[in-house]
């Protein structure tokens with residue numbers, strides 16, 4: 001194939017969904033195959049529909065859940081919502097009412113399929129290669145792990161998709177991130193994406209759709225690929241994609257919402273054809289040697305402020321924003337983070353709450369104890385993952401080590417549901433954002449992999465997981 | 472959305488880089504079901520201390536910031552979540568534009584849909600604005616220019632369609648709805664169905 005006709009994965013999915021191409025004067029009209037909705041970013045969109053007397057155009061392509069402001073203690077009735085506060089309870093009730101009024105499927109409290117929106121989409125097989133997927137949530141990029149074009153949108157755009165199943169979009173540029181080599185033991189997908197953000201910066205992907213490629217990516221399982229694509233937004237990119245392959249197919253086959261029987265083979269063949277053509281060109285390319293990567297942690301207040309776990313915190317060198325971050329985090333340049341005592345450990349969020357994440361944390365915790373004075377919270381990404389983890393006995397390992405085992409939800413990732421890190425405390429968290437106050441007012445967040453989080457819980461300070469690995 | 476053609480204001484400067492949407496409006500204020508009244512929570516954890524008292528050191532709390540509608544902020548303003556509550560809060564507070572060298576994608580898109588102007592200027596102009604807080608600038612949406620004191624003008628990039636919508640106060644949903652026939656045709660003719 002000549003390089004002029006060779007297309008990238010992104011270009012194939014993009015052009016497959018053009019109701020109308022862009023012109024200099026007008027953006028493209030892009031068709032959306034799956035619209036995921038949750039309680040926080042939809043109420044104002046439903047209000048708009050009501051004001052304009054509009055229906056939801058394709059309820060069959062819309063799927064709702066509740067995750068952000070739901071409690072992670074068991075909920076049996078709406079009365080239990082009081083634990084998260086009155087306005088959060090009202091928002092959750094509004095979600096239920098809106099879905100009922102507009103005829104939308106909602107995986108609500110009573111559903112054993114509810115969970116974090118970016119966890120349940122793939123788990124149900126609603127997320128599929130080649131689809132366009134949007135949600136009023138920036139971590140929609142997660143679904144790109146399947147070779148879908150998936151990105152976060154604002155509430156006004158949620159209204160646009162509900163009403164027309166389309167969005168007005170300008171075509172982004174493409175960025176190829178090539179991670180070569182094999183990862184060392186103790187180095188995970190989370191460390192890879194943190195290292196990428198550390199290298200290209202929190203705005204390195206702005207205006208681009210990333211495609212992750214290379215041996216290190218190709219050898220990852222789907223859960224690890226989701227971890228990588230999840231944090232594309234932390235690198236400034238709205239979307240990150242990985243080409244569908246046999247690993248993708250093996251994950252999806254038999255999931256409840258994928259095509260079945262002969263339709264499966266047809267879909268699988270189409271999906272495999274989506275990979276970027278030989279010679280396809282990208283606007284920008286970045287190369288990273290995966291074999292050199294170490295377990296990574298953040299030390300500042302954005303996800304680009306990242307070092308390997310044993311390295312000293314860098315100096316601000318007169319940069320005021322950098323210094324402000326160091327002051328907020330109460331970390332000292334020249335010293336490694338292992339000198340920072342840890343108060344809270346959080347394993348969860350749409351980045352790292354899947355079964356393999358929980359397994360990695362449990363493997364390190366098995367037979368060991370969470371250090372005195374450390375609170376460790378383990379929050380599975382969905383009710384199904386919770387069930388699966390319990391079948392494997394992971395809940396017992398967590399409880400025996402002194403960690404709390406919860407119902408699914410976003411929880412301490414953004415602290416909307418009452419699960420927060422107290423002021424000034426240091427939290428090692430498997431989530432995706434270490435912004436000031438993200439996990440609670442004045443909370444200090446260190447982002448890390450589930451293994452690093454578990455090792456830190458044991459030591460009561462930020463710790464390298466490698467001494468705890470089992471053969 | 473109200474049409475916006477011109478703005479004239481003194482600037483308020485927040486020099487920090489990478490100001491994320493969790494700073495613009497913390498997550499705990501997102502449990503609202505309305506888009507009104509969010510201005511009180513804008514930059515809440517920077518504006519107020521733990522007891523809810525105003526932090527006198529924060530620029531928006533200082534007398535000279537009163538009435539200003541143009542924010543100048545460090546690189547990569549609005550990074551983080553897709554919450555449209557961020558531009559809603561900025562507008563409700565009374566701000567109408569932000570000038571930076573880079574503005575995050577989703578925040579920019581949300582801002583344009585609400586008539587909040589995301590303005591990207593060159594490094595030198597930006598550095599000068601950071602160093603000279605409180606100067607009077609004027610923004611012309613039609614010409615896509617920011618005019619500095621002394622009359623020098625710099626242009627900023629803006630998508631033609633977004634500019635048209637801003638100038639006319641156009642609701643983009645209406646524009647999308649005009650494509651109904653094409654959408655239906657697309658649904659019928661596409662080779663595979665989701």
Ligand code: SF4
Nearest residue numbers: 139349350410413414
């Ligand atoms: S887990 Fe965190 S990042 Fe993921 S959807 Fe929930 S709040 Fe957003």
